[in-house]
Structures are given as C-alpha cells and as structure tokens.
Amino acid sequence: MPAIPRKKVLIVHAHPERTSITRQLADSACEVLGEQGHVVMRSDLYGMGWKAVFDGQDFPRRVNPDRLSFIEESGHAFSHGCQTPDVEEEQRKILAADAVILLFPLWWYSMPAIMKGWVDRVWAFGLAYGYQGAGNAHRYGEGGFAGKRALLAVSVGGPAQDYSPRGINGPLEQLLFPITHGTLFFPGMQVLPTFAVYGTGSIDAQGMAEATTAWRGRVAKLFEDEPIAFRPQNGGDYPDRHALGPHIAPDQTGLMAHVVNASRPLR
Numbered sequence: 232m233p234a235i236p237r238k239k240v241l242i243v244h245a246h247p248e249r250t251s252i253t254r255q256l257a258d259s260a261c262e263v264l265g266e267q268g269h270v271v272m273r274s275d276l277y278g279m280g281w282k283a284v285f286d287g288q289d290f291p292r293r294v295n296p297d298r299l300s301f302i303e304e305s306g307h308a309f310s311h312g313c314q315t316p317d318v319e320e321e322q323r324k325i326l327a328a329d330a331v332i333l334l335f336p337l338w339w340y341s342m343p344a345i346m347k348g349w350v351d352r353v354w355a356f357g358l359a360y361g362y363q364g365a366g367n368a369h370r371y372g373e374g375g376f377a378g379k380r381a382l383l384a385v386s387v388g389g390p391a392q393d394y395s396p397r398g399i400n401g402p403l404e405q406l407l408f409p410i411t412h413g414t415l416f417f418p419g420m421q422v423l424p425t426f427a428v429y430g431t432g433s434i435d436a437q438g439m440a441e442a443t444t445a446w447r448g449r450v451a452k453l454f455e456d457e458p459i460a461f462r463p464q465n466g467g468d469y470p471d472r473h474a475l476g477p478h479i480a481p482d483q484t485g486l487m488a489h490v491v492n493a494s495r496p497l498r
C-alpha cells in the first residue's frame with residue numbers, strides 16, 4: 232500500500248475528565264495519526280482554560296468604543312492583527328492543519344459551551360465568514376478553511392435507536408447539522424460523516440473496545456473517506472446564492488435538501 236503523505240491534524244476536545252469517553256477517543260486519534268506519521272496538534276479546551284464567552288474583552292483595540300458590534304470588531308481585529316493571543320494561536324493551528332477533529336460529549340443535542348465559545352471566538356470575520364471582505368460570495372464549500380477536512384466524534388448518552396431516522400430525539404446528523412453544515416462546511420471544510428458512540432451511560436468494557444476499534448478505523452481513513460455531499464453555494468444548485476433552484480430536489484425541503492442524495496442515510 233502506498234504511504235499516505237504526512238499531514239497536519241488539529242484535535243480539539245472538550246472534556247475536563249481524563250477517563251471520559253471523549254478523552255479516550257482523543258487519545259486514540261492521536262495514537263493512530265502518530266502511527267501514520269502525521270503531525271498532531273492538540274487543543275484541550277478545559278486544560279487550556281479556554282475562555283468560552285465571546286465578549287468585549289476579545290477586542291482590546293475597539294474600532295467603536297460606543298457600541299459593541301461583534302462583526303465589525305471581529306473584522307477589524309482580524310485584519311489589523313489585534314486579536315487576543317489565544318484566538319490567534321488557535322487560528323494559526325487551524326490554518327496549518329489539513330484536517331480538524333472535534334471531540335465532545337453531546338450536551339443538549341449540541342457541543343459543550345466551551346467548544347461553542349471556541350468557534351464563536353476563533354471563527355473571525357474576514358476568515359470564516361465575510362471571507363476576503365466579499366460578503367457571502369464565498370461560503371458553503373469555499374472560504375478561509377477551504378481544502379481542509381473536518382470530522383466530529385461525539386459521545387452520546389442515549390441509545391442509537393433514539394437517534395435513528397424515526398427516533399424520538401431526531402437523527403443525529405440532523406441535530407448536528409448546525410455544526411457540520413453551518414460551522415464547518417460554511418467556511419469551506421469538507422466534512423466527513425460524524426462518528427458517534429451511543430449509550431455511553433451504560434457502555435461496558437466490550438462496548439468501549441468495539442467503539443475504539445471502529446473509531447481507530449475512521450481516524451485511519453481521515454484522508455480517504457468520502458465527505459458528506461453538502462451542496463456548495465457556487466456549484467449551480469443555488470442560482471441566486473440563497474435558495475435551491477426549482478429543478479434541484481424539487482420534492483424536498485428542510486435540512487437534508489442541502490445534501491446530494493440525502494435519502495441515503497449518512498453513517
């Protein structure tokens with residue numbers, strides 16, 4: 232088998248407990264990537280004491296001291312090199328990375344606040360949105376993070392059945408759509424199908440061993456697996472850049488209309 236060229240991967244995880252499933256998955260990912268010869272960067276958000284709240288302290292040199300406009304200040308701070316050092320460091324890591332893996336426990340159908348705050352603060356205007364000062368010209372498949380891959384690994388308390396296509400909680404890929412589509416694909420990343428460990432409240436050693444084996448397999452194929460077929464904004468499916476053209480998936484509405492062949496379940 233030909234050697235996979237050496238890549239850089241950023242692993243971001245949000246759990247303070249070393250023995251948590253989230254942390255075990257993060258450690259396994261580091262191991263597999265290291266064995267493949269890739270360079271691993273790690274952002275342990277709790278360990279770093281990451282400031283989760285996006286607020287006025289993020290802008291030490293305000294463009295408008297009278298009214299806090301996050302978008303205006305973010306754009307100014309990013310383009311004038313006056314962001315806070317913690318945000319600059321995370322942007323430096325992402326921009327260096329060929330792939331980003333986000334690992335977190337599912338908390339209220341989403342990521343923990345510390346990771347949401349990582350996105351809020353690091354996804355600067357001019358970089359992750361409003362790319363190159365061109366408004367929404369480059370988004371969904373294009374933008375500051377184009378060419379990078381992204382993968383979520385989520386530990387989920389409830390059983391897989393609750394997240395199945397007709398499950399009571401709703402399908403996991405739809406619950407996580409704001410992250411996969413709205414946060415990662417928006418600035419241009421190619422997003423792989425989410426990896427989930429279900430039923431974590433009652434998982435036993437064998438279940439965990441099986442989950443770890445499956446996860447190691449997914450990490451090993453980080454640069455080979457097919458991304459979710461989200462429709463790019465500028466690929467022709469959105470003639471006015473806002474809504475699907477009438478000829479595209481004419482019978483579909485809702486989130487899954489933005490995935491090509493969405494009737495095929497996302498793993």
Ligand SMILES: Cc1cc2nc3c(=O)[nH]c(=O)nc-3n(C[C@H](O)[C@H](O)[C@H](O)COP(=O)(O)O)c2cc1C
Nearest residue numbers: 251252253254336337338339340386387388389431
């Ligand atoms: C604040 C909070 C919110 C949670 N929300 C959900 C949820 O929305 N759905 C679910 O299935 N489990 C939920 N859980 C259970 C966690 O997903 C579970 O504790 C986690 O997967 C365990 O993995 P860990 O060892 O990585 O923490 C929640 C737990 C906490 C503490």
